[in-house]
Amino acid sequence: MTRFQVDQPSELMKFLLGHVTGKSRNAIKGMLARGQVSVNGKAATRHDHPLQAGDMVALYYGKIVVDFQPVGLQILHEDEAILVIHKEAGLLSIAGGEEKELTAYRQLMEHVRRKNPGGRVFVVHRLDRDTSGLMLFAKTGEAKQALQNAWQEAVLERSYIALVERQVKKTEGTIVSWLKETKTFKMYSSPSPNGGQEAITHYKVLQSSNDYSLLEVHLETGRKNQIRVHMQDIGHPIVGDKKYGSRLNPIGRLGLHARVLEFIHPETGETMRFETPIPVKFLRVFGQPDARS
Structure with missing residues (x-):
């Protein structure tokens, strides 16, 4: 799976032609028709589907997985060891005690177990409920330990x-x-x-x-x-x-x-960087109603 974040308004086909290498227009049309393209986690089949800054476009090259429709979060990256998400303000990262409230952790646990009943999600760090932005979760105990034991060096x-x-x-x-x-x-x-x-x-x-x-x-x-x-x-x-x-x-x-998160992948050693736009609300107090970054 390949993911792209949209940085300015566009139509889906135009965006894909500008970002996907090695695929012809007809090949991309085929992927759209087969439901192999999603926008913000939902399948998109129309070539003129409107995109806005901040949207996440994903291409699935293999078996299509049932859509995950979370509340208050968006998955930006997932592999065998980690998950990177964008959390909206108001969503709790993880509940304390016996609380049954909807949290980022509970939703991600449900997500991984849809594909692997024995799958797990591990909290690496937290954001306050009312803070929005980037969060990193581990999918194995080894990845969690590697990140937490060397957090200052890994981040x-x-x-x-x-x-x-x-x-x-x-x-x-x-x-x-x-x-x-x-x-x-x-x-x-x-x-x-x-x-x-x-x-x-x-x-x-x-x-x-x-x-x-x-x-x-x-x-x-x-x-x-x-x-x-x-x-x-x-x-x-x-x-x-x-x-x-x-x-x-x-x-x-x-x-x-939480706008930028750059870290060393705990298994591959690859440097990974994620950056999100400044929330529009933050800019409106300076008279920039349409500013996105």
């Missing part, structure tokens, strides 16, 4: 987009502190170790106005709620984040998106 880039309150005057910077958790599960920051975990966050301003700033954020460490706490530390909480000091919510959700 080459992990960057986020944060929409924060007010204009950030310093165009780029690094925040260093030690994070600890209260009994009520809220993280707080300390300037000295004091038994906490060191947290290092780098940021760069992409765009700003008097009311908001759009930041590109790179994590050097991956602590719970790290970006949310560090943005509060510098006096620019993430919009929609009442837990960590925000008073504004112009986009109706938390202004945090």
Whole structure:
């Protein structure tokens, strides 16, 4: 299976002719007719099927698998060892305790077991419920251990987009502190170790106005709620984040998106990179209603 992410509006046939090598127009028409082309997980047979930026087009060269129709997530890559998904804001990564809520984990477990009743999915890292963006899951215990045991070395880039309150005057910077958790599960920051975990966050301003700033954020460490706490530390909480000091919510959700994930595949050693567009809602506060990236 081959996957392509759409970066600008197009018709399906035009997009395929521009991205699929070694296939004639007639061969591509045949694949469409046989249901071997899908858009966002659903079979697409019309050559003029409209595509929008952010859509995922997949080509199946072998046996066609029954469509998986998840809620709140999109599978961007799957092989024998790993799954990479895009999670929407509002979907829980994994439930705690005996909760029966729909989660990314539960849906992916159902997905792999449709093809292999003994299949498993393993959580490698998490995103907060209200954070959207890229997540990596393992499909074998060995892949999970390989990734978690060498996470700092395996992950080459992990960057986020944060929409924060007010204009950030310093165009780029690094925040260093030690994070600890209260009994009520809220993280707080300390300037000295004091038994906490060191947290290092780098940021760069992409765009700003008097009311908001759009930041590109790179994590050097991956602590719970790290970006949310560090943005509060510098006096620019993430919009929609009442837990960590925000008073504004112009986009109706938390202004945090996991945009880039680049890592070394735990089995093949291949460098894999995934990048998603900046959510349109984040850009609308700067007067860019149709901006996609």
